[in-house]
Amino acid sequence: MIDLVFADESIVLRPTVVRVDIRALEHNFRMLRSLVGKTRVMATVKANAYGHGLVRTAQEFLRLGADELGVAFLEEGIVLRKAGVTAPILVLGGIIGNQIAHFLEYDLQITASSVLKIRQIDETAAALGRRAQVHLKIDTGMGRIGVRPESAPALFDAAVEAKHCDIRGVFTHFSASHAADPGFTRMQLERFLEATRYFERHSLPMPLRHAANSAAVLQHPEAILDMVRPGIMLYGVYPSAETRRTVELRPALSFLTRVVYFKSIPAGAPLGYDHTWVAPVGTRIVTLPVGYGDGYSRKLSNNADVLIHGKRYPVVGMISMDQCMVDIGGDSAFNGDEVVLIGRQGEECITVEEIAERIGTIPYEVLTSIGHRVPREYIA
Numbered sequence: 001m002i003d004l005v006f007a008d009e010s011i012v013l014r015p016t017v018v019r020v021d022i023r024a025l026e027h028n029f030r031m032l033r034s035l036v037g038k039t040r041v042m043a044t045v046k047a048n049a050y051g052h053g054l055v056r057t058a059q060e061f062l063r064l065g066a067d068e069l070g071v072a073f074l075e076e077g078i079v080l081r082k083a084g085v086t087a088p089i090l091v092l093g094g095i096i097g098n099q100i101a102h103f104l105e106y107d108l109q110i111t112a113s114s115v116l117k118i119r120q121i122d123e124t125a126a127a128l129g130r131r132a133q134v135h136l137k138i139d140t141g142m143g144r145i146g147v148r149p150e151s152a153p154a155l156f157d158a159a160v161e162a163k164h165c166d167i168r169g170v171f172t173h174f175s176a177s178h179a180a181d182p183g184f185t186r187m188q189l190e191r192f193l194e195a196t197r198y199f200e201r202h203s204l205p206m207p208l209r210h211a212a213n214s215a216a217v218l219q220h221p222e223a224i225l226d227m228v229r230p231g232i233m234l235y236g237v238y239p240s241a242e243t244r245r246t247v248e249l250r251p252a253l254s255f256l257t258r259v260v261y262f263k264s265i266p267a268g269a270p271l272g273y274d275h276t277w278v279a280p281v282g283t284r285i286v287t288l289p290v291g292y293g294d295g296y297s298r299k300l301s302n303n304a305d306v307l308i309h310g311k312r313y314p315v316v317g318m319i320s321m322d323q324c325m326v327d328i329g330g331d332s333a334f335n336g337d338e339v340v341l342i343g344r345q346g347e348e349c350i351t352v353e354e355i356a357e358r359i360g361t362i363p364y365e366v367l368t369s370i371g372h373r374v375p376r377e378y379i380a
């Protein structure tokens, strides 16, 4: 069964698609459960669910047993609420004062990362006659948002005084849990646990303590605590080459297109902008209706393979905004033939890691770069 999801009806006929394998999501969620047991799970679905399509992917994770969802921005939370998602949603990123009313209106949990912000949240909640659900953010070494451990007691004091706020959670984020060396992560975890002892010392109920991203779930079981916030592993991709592969994950995403044009060219014929590639011998070229405007990076020009009929062929010439070319040598291909940019075809496979390595980035960026004009389809 294939479901199509598209922002705009007009792109439904596009031959370029992201295909998401729901069974792979299920498998990865089972693997997560094998590591965390009954611990609460906040499935991280920011950035269009790492390119997999925000709403449908979030719904699948909830169906599979995720307890909460994590997003980066207010707008992502609002999209989920408007789609009818009722599960708790935490916006993990920083907030700006005038957003708070919208958090309350859409029942989104707020990250409070300073004394000033907790006071702003409390004032807005009081003015609107609502209660705010907050998670307090401690910066144990990431250096992005949150108070440093020595300032945590002041943040906690302010949160306890904030009469219109429920302190649902307290959390931190690891900056190197994907590394081979566990030292920094252990130090961050220690700082975090020490800060949260505040609640015991003051005989206050302990909020949900959460810290573990995918890499910590995979290789730092001591960081699982009361809730985990996995992202990339749920999509079947390991956080880094160094991360220990303690469970087997299955990539859920394929990036597919189809041949839209076929031609033979003579030796010496240049191809594409700036003629960065000139045919060394007479050959056959197919054109694909996909380009950097879809997130197929221009850095892959003359620097990637695609799969056609289960065989690898090189991308030649500059990738344009909406098109690119492939040299199929003496082979043949027809208009409409399927082409795999990322994914499996027959015995061959092009992984997200391969693409990331070729362009000097990490799998996260490859996945989240695939654009909104590419329709997402789901197979079960």
Ligand SMILES: *Cc1c(COP(=O)(O)O)cnc(C)c1O
Pocket: 044, 046, 092, 173, 212, 213, 214, 215, 229, 230, 231, 232, 233, 239
């Ligand atoms: C993105 C993010 C996660 C998930 O990270 P993965 O490495 O994809 O598992 C968890 N927590 C926070 C705060 C994040 O920003």
